[in-house]
Amino acid sequence: MSIRLISWNINSVRARFDIIDRLIEDSAPDILALQEIKVDTPLFPRAFFEERGYVHQAINGQKNHHGVATLSRLPFEHQDQIDWCQMGDARHVSVRVDGIDIHNFYVPAGGDEPDPEANAKFAHKLSFLDEMRSWSEAIDTPSVLVGDLNVAPLEHDVWSHKQLLKVVSHTPVECDAFGRFIDAHGWVDVMRRDIPEPEKLYSWWSYRARDWVRSDRGRRLDHVLASPGIADRLHSPQVLKHTRGWEKPSDHAAVQVDIGRG
DNA sequence: ATGGTTGGCGTCCAA
Numbered sequence: 001m002s003i004r005l006i007s008w009n010i011n012s013v014r015a016r017f018d019i020i021d022r023l024i025e026d027s028a029p030d031i032l033a034l035q036e037i038k039v040d041t042p043l044f045p046r047a048f049f050e051e052r053g054y055v056h057q058a059i060n061g062q063k064n065h066h067g068v069a070t071l072s073r074l075p076f077e078h079q080d081q082i083d084w085c086q087m088g089d090a091r092h093v094s095v096r097v098d099g100i101d102i103h104n105f106y107v108p109a110g111g112d113e114p115d116p117e118a119n120a121k122f123a124h125k126l127s128f129l130d131e132m133r134s135w136s137e138a139i140d141t142p143s144v145l146v147g148d149l150n151v152a153p154l155e156h157d158v159w160s161h162k163q164l165l166k167v168v169s170h171t172p173v174e175c176d177a178f179g180r181f182i183d184a185h186g187w188v189d190v191m192r193r194d195i196p197e198p199e200k201l202y203s204w205w206s207y208r209a210r211d212w213v214r215s216d217r218g219r220r221l222d223h224v225l226a227s228p229g230i231a232d233r234l235h236s237p238q239v240l241k242h243t244r245g246w247e248k249p250s251d252h253a254a255v256q257v258d259i260g261r262g
Numbered sequence: 263a264t265g266g267t268t269g270g271c272g273t274c275c276a277a
Binding site: 011012014015036038039063064065111121206207208210250251 | 265266267268269270271272275276277
C-alpha cells in the first residue's frame, strides 16, 4: 500500500484537460500537485477533478499567471498556504495526508538577466529561495516538498553545465541559494538519491526547440524532496518524460513518486 | 549571436 504523488507544471490547467485525463488513466496518482494553473481560485475547474475522484482540493489560484493546486483522492488532515515575500502571488499550497505535510511550490522563474541589481525578478527569486531556507530551518513535521523550483542545481541537471552558467536557473548564485535551502532542513533530493549523477536528468524542455527530443536541451527544474526522517518511505521517483511528448503538451514533464504508508 | 513557442478575459507580458 502506497500513495502515488505526481507533480506537474501544467502551464494552464484549462488548456490541458486532454493530457491530464491521459495522465490519470495511465498513472492513477492518488495526489496530483499542479503548478502554473493560470486561473483564479473561483474559476478553477473543480468538477473536472471531482468527476475523476479527486474530491479533496486545495487551490491557490491567481488571474493570468502562477497558481498551484493539489488534488487528492485521500482526505486532507490540514491545509495551508504561504504568501512568500508578501507579493500576493499564488505560489504555494500545502496539505497534510497520512500525517505528512505535502508542500506544492512554484518558485519564481527569475526573468532573463541573472543580476539582482538590474533585474527585480531575479532579486525576487533569490529572496524567495532565502525565505524557503529560513522556513525550512523551522520545519518540525515530516514533510514532502514537490513542484517547479525553477533551479537546476547540479552539473548533470542541465544539458550543458558550461553553457548554462550564466543562464537563469543554473547560475552559481541560484544553485548556492538552493543548496542553503536544502541544508537548512536536510531535505533529501529523492530523485538524485535514486538516479545519481552523472546520469543526465531533466524535467523541462523548451517549447522553442525545433525537435526537443533530438536536441535534448533539458533542465531538471521540478523536484521531489523529503524530510530526512521519512525519505526512506519514498520509492521509485521518476520523470514521466513521455508526458512531454503528448499532443499539446506542457513544457514540463510530470514527476512521480510513491510514498509507502507509515 | 540570435531566435525559437506557448497561454492569457491578451493586441504584450511572462515563461
